[in-house]
Amino acid sequence: MYSIIRWGRLVGPLAAAAALCGCGSLQSSDNVLGFVTPYRIEVVQGNVVTREMAAAVKPGMSRAQVRDILGSPLLTDAFHTDRWDYIFTIRRSGAEPQRRVVTAHFQGEQLSRLEADDALPTEAQFVASIDTFKKRGKTPQLELTEQQLQALPTPTPKPQPGEAEPAPPPARTYPPLEP
Template structure:
């Protein structure tokens, strides 16, 4: 009985320590609200945009489809007439994304293209993966007609004087005797 009582504080201390460790790791984003671990960016597959999918038409050859969409992420020997294009990206500070597109072939020709409805345009894709803070007001890079009229006129330039080319300043001996 005496041994049990002497080991009880050590067991309670160990249980509390383990419970404390579990509560420290409860957040995936940071540790104790102070330390943010580095998360590697994982990009897999080909980005297929709405514009690219619109260029692909039934009847195209496999080479033409590959030229537009790139090499498929998945090709299967058991489903040789099916190419799967899957794109996933995980970046810190941006939402994880997963999109898919499947090309079905009949022999060497494209039969149909199955794409999800959420294929982004190129501009939408770039803005969805960007983690940069965009300023609320962008600077104007073009002058208004009033500002152009207010500019000083360029100074007149003198016409270039035509000079006749002078002969060689030094005569070199011939290379062959």
């Protein structure tokens, strides 16, 4: 009996050490046991500034007008009060990570210039770049063809003024709720 307890004291810590070593190797990859992948949270920070939005901002606009078009800046520096930074980052599973920087420079209350990445996308290009559903198959048709329109049943015509309207259904009577 004493030898069983002695063996248990020796085997127990060795088994625990082996299990911990195995857990460390499983956590080093993106999936567990080769087929289970952990959930990755989508991180979106900042304001999306598209090519159309940047084109709408003109030098000489007030701070309020720039804020109306581009939104509130992600970063306003206390030491550089005449500069607003619009930084946008997104990490979405199934799409490439994106980072864009747009900087608005002011002289007093008027916009002097807008610095932006050369590759600002249009709104349609931005939506296409983060669309992870496009891999799922064919997009459904949203409009009917002429042949499908003709196959639809014809609606019932509304009564013309002066024609007798149909009689309302008879009133229903219900028994009282209390005896």
